[in-house]
Amino acid sequence: MLNxxxxxxxxxxxxxxxxxxATPVFLGLLLFQIMQLQWFEHEKYQLQADQNRxxxxxxxxxxxxxxxxxxxxxxxNHIDYRVTLIPERVKDxxxxxxxxxxxxxxxxxxxxxxxxxIKHTRPDRSVLLDDxxxxxxxxxxxxxxxxxxxxxxxxxxxxxxxxxxxxxxxIGYLSLANAGDVDDGFLPSEFIGRTxxxxxxxxxxxxxxGHQREEVDALGRRIAxxxxxxxxxxxxxxxxxxxDIQQAASDALGERxxxxxxxxVHSGGVIALLSxxxxxxxxxxxxxxxxxxxxxxxxPEKPLLNRATQAAYPxxxxxxxxxxxxxxxHGSHLAEGSSFCPGYIxxxxxxxxxxxxxxxxxxxxxxxxxxxxxxxFYQLADQLGMGIISDTAQAWGLGEKTQIxxxxxxxxxxxxxxxxxxxxxxxxxxxxxxxxxxxxxITGIGQGALTTTPLQIARLAAAIANGGSILKPQVLAxxxxxxxxxxxxxxxxxxxxRSAMRDVVLSNKGTAHRALNKAVWTSAGKTGTAQVIKLSxxxxxxxxxxxxxxxxxxxxxxxxxxNPQIAIAVFVEHGGHGGSDAAPVAAAVIQAMATKQARAxxxxxxxxxxxxxxxxxx
Amino acid sequence: xKRALCSLDWILLASLLSLAALGLCxxxxxxxxxxxxxxxxxxxxxxxxxxxxxxxxxxxxxxLGLVSWPMYSIGLLLLMLxxxxxDVHMGARRWLDIGFTNLQPSEIMKWAMMFVxxxxxxxxxxxxxVNIGTPLLLxxxxxxxxxxxxxxxxxxxLLFATVALLIAAGLPWRIFAAALVLGIASLPVLWHFMHDxxxxxxxxxLDPQSDPLGAGYHVIQSSxxxxxxxxxxxxxxxxTQARLHFLPEQHTDFxxxxxxxxxxxxxxxxxxxxxxxxxxxxxxxxxxxxSRFASMLCIGIASIFTLYITVNIGMVSGIFPVxxxxxxxxxxxxxxxxxxLAALGLVMRVAIESYEKIPWxxxxxxxx
Numbered sequence: 001m002l003n004x005x006x007x008x009x010x011x012x013x014x015x016x017x018x019x020x021x022a023t024p025v026f027l028g029l030l031l032f033q034i035m036q037l038q039w040f041e042h043e044k045y046q047l048q049a050d051q052n053r054x055x056x057x058x059x060x061x062x063x064x065x066x067x068x069x070x071x072x073x074x075x076x077n078h079i080d081y082r083v084t085l086i087p088e089r090v091k092d093x094x095x096x097x098x099x100x101x102x103x104x105x106x107x108x109x110x111x112x113x114x115x116x117x118i119k120h121t122r123p124d125r126s127v128l129l130d131d132x133x134x135x136x137x138x139x140x141x142x143x144x145x146x147x148x149x150x151x152x153x154x155x156x157x158x159x160x161x162x163x164x165x166x167x168x169x170x171i172g173y174l175s176l177a178n179a180g181d182v183d184d185g186f187l188p189s190e191f192i193g194r195t196x197x198x199x200x201x202x203x204x205x206x207x208x209x210g211h212q213r214e215e216v217d218a219l220g221r222r223i224a225x226x227x228x229x230x231x232x233x234x235x236x237x238x239x240x241x242x243x244d245i246q247q248a249a250s251d252a253l254g255e256r257x258x259x260x261x262x263x264x265v266h267s268g269g270v271i272a273l274l275s276x277x278x279x280x281x282x283x284x285x286x287x288x289x290x291x292x293x294x295x296x297x298x299x300p301e302k303p304l305l306n307r308a309t310q311a312a313y314p315x316x317x318x319x320x321x322x323x324x325x326x327x328x329x330h331g332s333h334l335a336e337g338s339s340f341c342p343g344y345i346x347x348x349x350x351x352x353x354x355x356x357x358x359x360x361x362x363x364x365x366x367x368x369x370x371x372x373x374x375x376x377f378y379q380l381a382d383q384l385g386m387g388i389i390s391d392t393a394q395a396w397g398l399g400e401k402t403q404i405x406x407x408x409x410x411x412x413x414x415x416x417x418x419x420x421x422x423x424x425x426x427x428x429x430x431x432x433x434x435x436x437x438x439x440x441x442i443t444g445i446g447q448g449a450l451t452t453t454p455l456q457i458a459r460l461a462a463a464i465a466n467g468g469s470i471l472k473p474q475v476l477a478x479x480x481x482x483x484x485x486x487x488x489x490x491x492x493x494x495x496x497x498r499s500a501m502r503d504v505v506l507s508n509k510g511t512a513h514r515a516l517n518k519a520v521w522t523s524a525g526k527t528g529t530a531q532v533i534k535l536s537x538x539x540x541x542x543x544x545x546x547x548x549x550x551x552x553x554x555x556x557x558x559x560x561x562x563n564p565q566i567a568i569a570v571f572v573e574h575g576g577h578g579g580s581d582a583a584p585v586a587a588a589v590i591q592a593m594a595t596k597q598a599r600a601x602x603x604x605x606x607x608x609x610x611x612x613x614x615x616x617x618x
Numbered sequence: 619x620k621r622a623l624c625s626l627d628w629i630l631l632a633s634l635l636s637l638a639a640l641g642l643c644x645x646x647x648x649x650x651x652x653x654x655x656x657x658x659x660x661x662x663x664x665x666x667x668x669x670x671x672x673x674x675x676x677x678x679x680x681x682l683g684l685v686s687w688p689m690y691s692i693g694l695l696l697l698m699l700x701x702x703x704x705d706v707h708m709g710a711r712r713w714l715d716i717g718f719t720n721l722q723p724s725e726i727m728k729w730a731m732m733f734v735x736x737x738x739x740x741x742x743x744x745x746x747x748v749n750i751g752t753p754l755l756l757x758x759x760x761x762x763x764x765x766x767x768x769x770x771x772x773x774x775x776l777l778f779a780t781v782a783l784l785i786a787a788g789l790p791w792r793i794f795a796a797a798l799v800l801g802i803a804s805l806p807v808l809w810h811f812m813h814d815x816x817x818x819x820x821x822x823x824l825d826p827q828s829d830p831l832g833a834g835y836h837v838i839q840s841s842x843x844x845x846x847x848x849x850x851x852x853x854x855x856x857x858t859q860a861r862l863h864f865l866p867e868q869h870t871d872f873x874x875x876x877x878x879x880x881x882x883x884x885x886x887x888x889x890x891x892x893x894x895x896x897x898x899x900x901x902x903x904x905x906x907x908x909s910r911f912a913s914m915l916c917i918g919i920a921s922i923f924t925l926y927i928t929v930n931i932g933m934v935s936g937i938f939p940v941x942x943x944x945x946x947x948x949x950x951x952x953x954x955x956x957x958x959l960a961a962l963g964l965v966m967r968v969a970i971e972s973y974e975k976i977p978w979x980x981x982x983x984x985x986x
Contacts, residue, residue, distance in 0.1 A: 027893060030890065
């Protein structure tokens with residue numbers, strides 16, 4: 001018995017030793033694991049803890065503004081207010097929404113929609129209730145904000161175009177960053193310039209992102225701001241554009257489709273660049289509906305097209321200036337002598353008509369330009385040949401991009417530039433693509449395959465006025481003139497052309513006489529009427545002609561004649577006649593310019609008495 | 619009185635009071651950004667628990683022998699009542715509403731079971747079919763009932779303590795080894811009977827990143843908290859994981875990660891050192907106890923503490939699946955704290971009685 005007890009006690013002692021040994025095994029296992037985490041993998045977990053607690057919030061920069069030459073805002077930033085709600089901090093949702101609905105004039109439908117939106121949002125995330133609010137809307141609310149826990153009033157800024165339709169093509173529009181932009185490092189909530197100045201000067205206008213490092217808790221609530229780098233606002237850009245002139249051109253054009261370009265003849269500054277119809281670029285900021293976009297895309301008047309730079313049309317009779325310059329430059333006896341216009345020209349088995357069926361009798365270059373005789377220029381072009389005409393047109397800046405900072409830009413077409421046409425001109429024996437003599441002739445009066453943009457024509461007018469400097473059109477203000485190339489033209493030849501252009505306005509028979517002779521500034525110019533389809537048979541039924549078969553009307557010129565300041569190109573799509581439909585628009589622009597300058601000099605004179613003597617006023 | 623003071627195990631008491639101080643500091647940090655009232659409540663629980671501890675120091679052990687069987691019977695009865703009238707709370711039917719408070723019968727059963735087993739093995743060795751089979755049957759019935767609640771944690775505690783007592787009572791090693799092999803072999807069967815959430819916890823343990831915001835979230839976040847603490851910790855109240863509420867249940871089951879984050883490896887070693895002292899002290903008392911019943915009791919209590927500590931820290935640091943066992947003396951919670959202090963009171967009573975009855979075995983005696 002005692003033996004048994006001793007045996008039991010011994011066995012118990014052995015088991016106790018096992019327990020004493022087991023305890024450090026258990027605790028050692030734990031210690032090993034903890035050391036693994038805290039010692040060997042510490043850095044990895046430290047990083048993860050920081051990732052947990054730190055949140056980097058990007059701070060969006062305010063976009064630079066775009067102002068016109070007078071400092072008027074064309075693309076500005078409008079401060080607005082938005083009301084947000086954090087569901088979990090709201091005590092009585094129904095009552096709060098009811099109060100807000102009354103203060104912000106919400107409809108019942110909107111309240112119901114918000115209810116639904118709140119229900120589907122995480123309770124700790126803020127829900128946008130209303131935005132684009134004015135201070136007057138939110139000020140009564142924000143004063144009593146402490147009564148409504150969970151409600152926030154935040155200020156933000158959005159782009160606004162005060163002259164949206166008037167400047168839609170030159171200013172352009174913005175839209176939210178797409179997938180490609182996000183790959184380039186933009187945030188999905190950033191607006192990016194898509195067309196016009198907004199696109200060309202995107203890097204200057206955009207500004208630089210700032211950021212804020214915040215400590216957040218497990219629910220993503222902000223606990224503290226650790227540091228922040230404020231965003232840098234984009235640069236403000238001043239344009240050479242003058243909104244008043246642009247407005248005058250637009251008013252003169254009315255509801256018609258077309259384009260007007262006004263350029264400073266010396267600096268190349270773009271004073272007006274209008275394309276009609278315009279479109280409301282503000283719609284892109286508020287979130288463009290697909291239906292609206294589709295209606296713009298499908299509109300036969302193509303409002304999205306910038307007709308001043310992106311569309312090329314036959315320059316019609318305005319091109320006669322180039323043909324004339326080519327003739328003078330190449331010492332054509334026809335350019336220096338005279339010809340006879342019976343109202344038509346016959347060659348091979350074909351007959352080309354002058355616009356004036358009765359003919360112009362005896363015509364020299366001067367008369368042919370003033371009265372826009374077609375036959376004279378058919379003959380001149382026939383003499384010169386396509387090569388010389390192309391070279392001259394190119395020298396005067398046609399058929400090439402003007403390099404204006406408004407991409408994309410059309411270069412227009414000069415027949416000899418196109419490779420297949422070049423081949424056709426050189427190898428007239430080629431059966432398939434034969435270049436006919438008649439084609440050179442109609443090119444001479446600006447018809448046929450030849451096309452130019454209104455901006456190119458304005459620049460041509462500026463070059464004639466300034467002595468042959470082909471300028472880069474400058475959209476920005478205060479930029480020194482950039483002469484892309486200088487046309488080698490004899491001053492006496494240029495003077496002949498100028499005086500002919502002067503007589504277009506001055507002479508009783510001049511095509512722009514009625515529109516411009518009585519304008520405040522003397523001017524010189526050339527009209528053009530581009531045939532859209534052949535209407536030789538019955539010109540008398542003008543009014544019945546379908547709108548889209550009507551001719552394009554052109555006017556190009558400069559003013560004042562003696563001391564040129566501005567060059568103008570007016571293009572009216574399916575507008576009718578250059579003299580009667582396009583020239584009056586130029587007259588309106590000149591009127592606006594003159595008025596503006598008169599007012600400016602008046603202001604200078606009147607400013608002096610305004611200086612008050614000290615003490616004369618309390 | 620002087621005799622009573624001499625007979626107290628001062629090392630046990632010192633490590634307990636150190637744990638109390640450490641636990642209250644950690645709990646302060648855990649609830650600092652939340653409900654500070656919990657900290658004050660825990661202070662009250664400590665007061666109540668220590669009172670219980672002191673009372674039990676003066677209750678003779680033989681008294682325990684008297685109440686163990688009735689306690690077991692009542693516990694079993696209440697457990698059987700639970701499926702009928704129990705309260706469902708967080709998906710498990712564990713509680714009985716007894717008017718002024720909620721009672722968790724499995725908590726009573728855990729201690730009653732230990733008393734019963736201790737008294738069974740007080741006079742027997744774990745050898746022979748009847749001597750082993752009877753206590754296994756006594757455990758199997760309540761264990762099955764508790765597992766079906768479901769309460770895996772308490773079931774584990776029950777089984778672990780039983781195994782510890784069987785080993786202490788001289789269970790032949792070959793039976794232990796056979797049972798171990800059988801147990802491992804039956805794991806797939808156990809898997810089959812596990813609840814979905816329990817399976818999910820096991821899967822999450824194997825690969826926490828498979829569901830980082832769902833079931834794996836707790837383990838990932840507590841690992842981050844522990845790991846980012848480093849050797850010296852982030853400083854008192856400076857733990858970002860704790861302060862910003864990334865830690866789940868940071869004042870109860872996951873409180874260890876608060877300690878590890880703010881105190882670093884130093885604090886972890888301090889805590890594990892205190893636990894090692896406490897457990898080895900209980901085992902020492904078990905060895906020196908005058909009666910086999912007292913030894914068994916102490917071994918059972920030591921095994922429960924060891925399991926709590928291992929499972930809790932193992933769970934928080936990603937060794938074991940998430941099983942809801944508190945960290946002794948550190949986690950917030952009144953009933954767990956009070957029962958653990960009561961258990962330590964019993965251990966202290968064993969120390970006192972050993973000192974009284976076997977003076978030559980008293981600590982510090984040259985004869986020891």
